Amino acid sequence: MTVTLFPTKHALVRKLESTFTLADDERHALLNLPMQLTKLGPGQTIVREGHHLSRSCVLLEGFACSYKATGYGKRQILAFNIPGDIVDLHGLHLEVLDNSVGTITPCTVGYVPHEILRDLCGRYPRIAAALWRGTLVDAAIFREWLINVGRREASVRIAHLLCEMLVRLRAVGLAEGYSCDLPITQGQVADALGLTPVYVNRVLQALRADGLIDLKGNCLSVPAWDKLRKAGDFDPTYLHLERDPATA
Amino acid sequence: MTVTLFPTKHALVRKLESTFTLADDERHALLNLPMQLTKLGPGQTIVREGHHLSRSCVLLEGFACSYKATGYGKRQILAFNIPGDIVDLHGLHLEVLDNSVGTITPCTVGYVPHEILRDLCGRYPRIAAALWRGTLVDAAIFREWLINVGRREASVRIAHLLCEMLVRLRAVGLAEGYSCDLPITQGQVADALGLTPVYVNRVLQALRADGLIDLKGNCLSVPAWDKLRKAGDFDPTYLHLERDPATA
């Protein structure tokens, strides 16, 4: 965690740099991106389904999630957002958003007007490609979640999610080794995996009993990564990260 | 179905024009896109998970699907592709594909080298934006499928899928009114919705008995659209089509 004049902006740069090397001018343009910084409390709405957006929201600190509700009042969490994610970049090319985004923990976010983003993409084609790529990786994660929810049983599903979160957090420098801060409730895990909180609880206890995870409060630590990876049928290819030998 | 010199190329143009108006030069560029046309039989693999792509595949005629298998040998269908879809456009910016694509019916496909696509995007920024937008709509459909599989019970899930297919087919001119050709087996529906073929069969019978659908062989017809829409908790916003009053 190096301290700089704009520490929070590093999240976005770090995320982009996790997949390709930025040229100096590109890096400079990103660090000088006009961004309206805002702090939000937990459980607040960032953007709401059905709205038109004229700016995008970069998550700089904290955890957020995208979600959507069925007509019967049930909620599905579509994605967990971590620092560096642009939580609503699809709003740049879609007229209305088809999902909502809310904070989980207190968050620092930066708003960037769409016109600024369009200008940035026009001037730096490689950044445009990287942003497009980012939305494609998001889609790849949706695909994997679809398999997870559709075709894996509850214990595998949960193990898979834990693997994914650890790897993604590590990719942006928010996990050391096999531990990370994971401020997500069992109810939220349930809403992400199409399960009930009660059942998530039972499965987590089983995973703990089997020594696959060590989860207390907000702190996840994985004593047996390889076992968890197998239990979760987890192959990180879909995350399209640089090769991380420790997790492959 | 107007007959032209390049009838099959119309699928792509028609799809892009379903969301915005192409300028003459853009339209011309698309119709003259160098494309290697190929006919494929049913059940053939178009692209395989884990491969690097140097070209993209436009589906011009027929039905295809994207899918992925779990480590336990179960299959999840991630998307049904219909004419006009570029089935692997994400391969343009991702090094390896994280899913496979295969034909369902006999298909006509057109292969376009990535360099040609990149050149097209560089010269026609609006086409680039439209293609990006297309991948974002694909992602929106993944999100909706995730809710569908995660939080809706089987009968609602199935009704939802039938609504979606009818609306999408109508958007590209492959459905008239409330009927369409839907050459998808119950087993494939099961793999798309995270169910078993046996259960899909039972639910379909119930939907038929309730007069919501009329499904024989490959032909779906919906005698009570509004009832089916409600039964499927279906709101077409996520498809990001032009407003189609008959289905809203």
Place this chain on the structure above:
DNA sequence: CGACTCTTTGAATTTTGTCAAACTGAGTGG
């Protein structure tokens, strides 16, 4: 007419959900 694949049916089983209540821990205000 086989040889297929796809659909349909029945009965038993499993996974996961539901409901209801107790427990825990972190923060808050008196």
Place this chain on the structure above:
DNA sequence: CCACTCAGTTTGACAAAATTCAAAGAGTCG
């Protein structure tokens, strides 16, 4: 600093949705 609250976790007993297995019909194609 101690109740008190409140959200989150844990437990138990029961119910429901969907799966599994097995086998019988139907439709299509060479």
